[in-house]
């Protein structure tokens with residue numbers, strides 16, 4: 001079990017403090033083996049309470065400096081206690097744990113994030129670009145303020161196409177991330193490979209900002225908006241399919257094998273389900289990073305099990321901490337939670 005005591009190099013607010021997001025940089029042995037999509041199981045306090053560790057994804061890896069970065073939102077007792085920890089202190093950490101995302105050898109990598117589901121995807125974007133993949137981000141959040149606080153500037157610096165949405169319409173499309181994703185699939189029904197140069201012409205963050213600044217709308221409940229986004233997505237795609245007179249497979253005309261396109265998805269469960277079902281139906285390789293409450297984090301307590309099915313439809317249980325948190329989207333049985 002990889003137990004280590006990482007030194008806190010820096011720890012503070014990420015973006016606007018009102019958003020409750022924090023950035024924690026740790027130096028120690030975790031960086032040597034960390035992979036995008038893996039997580040650290042952090043003992044947040046030296047006190048007995050809270051007793052259980054909290055799982056937090058590895059957001060960035062700097063092997064040369066022996067540093068990993070963790071980004072988190074203060075939610076409850078665990079993250080509140082973690083937020084009190086100071087630079088120079090040592091943090092008791094298990095990890096890196098879990099399997100992480102797989103990195104395709106070639107082709108395109110679409111990252112699809114909802115809210116703070118963006119955090120584990122940055123390290124993956126960096127690894128994908130280093131490998132020469134065409135990387136594209138679809139990201140939906142609550143508001144422009146949230147996206148900017150959660151690292152939009154850093155993503156813009158990667159100079160990859162960004163497709164943004166906000167629930168309140170203050171930046172990018174209005175609604176969940178499924179809105180720009182559905183729109184993009186519809187726009188590119190002749191095949192994303194064909195428009196891979198258009199990738200470079202894709203909407204930049206600046207254009208999205210400008211679009212966002214022209215829109216304003218009252219806030220909506222995330223769940224409702226997400227549902228609306230999913231419905232819109234289904235409608236969009238249905239429109240594409242019927243317009244073509246055949247199933248277009250989101251860019252792959254019927255009968256053609258899918259191109260080298262992989263999706264890495266992280267965010268709220270409903271959003272991941274909608275996105276995964278869409279990508280899987282079109283033959284793309286889809287990986288989702290699942291979130292379950294965790295106790296031990298190392299496969300001993302069975303507290304984090306999810307249901308999966310194999311190619312013949314046989315169901316079985318898998319541990320998110322050990323077998324995941326990343327699973328092939330086609331394997332996850334979404335309607336079973338216990």
Ligand SMILES: Cc1cc2nc3c(=O)[nH]c(=O)nc-3n(C[C@H](O)[C@H](O)[C@H](O)COP(=O)(O)OP(=O)(O)OC[C@H]3O[C@@H](n4cnc5c(N)ncnc54)[C@H](O)[C@@H]3O)c2cc1C
Pocket residue numbers: 039050054055056057058070071072073074075076077078079080116119120290291292293294325
């Ligand atoms: C593999 C993995 C990676 C994660 N990576 C990150 C990350 O990079 N950044 C980040 O901010 N968060 C991440 N999380 C979620 C994070 O672990 C929880 O938000 C955190 O444990 C909350 O702890 P807390 O003590 O502050 O909240 P608690 O007091 O324990 O709970 C506060 C509220 O959040 C809910 N909650 C807590 N944990 C979860 C969970 N895992 N899933 C759904 N609801 C939950 C509770 O039901 C409660 O309503 C990750 C979770 C997993 C499983």
Ligand code: FES
Pocket residue numbers: 293294295296297298299300301302303304305319320321322
């Ligand atoms: S958290 Fe104990 S088995 Fe996964």
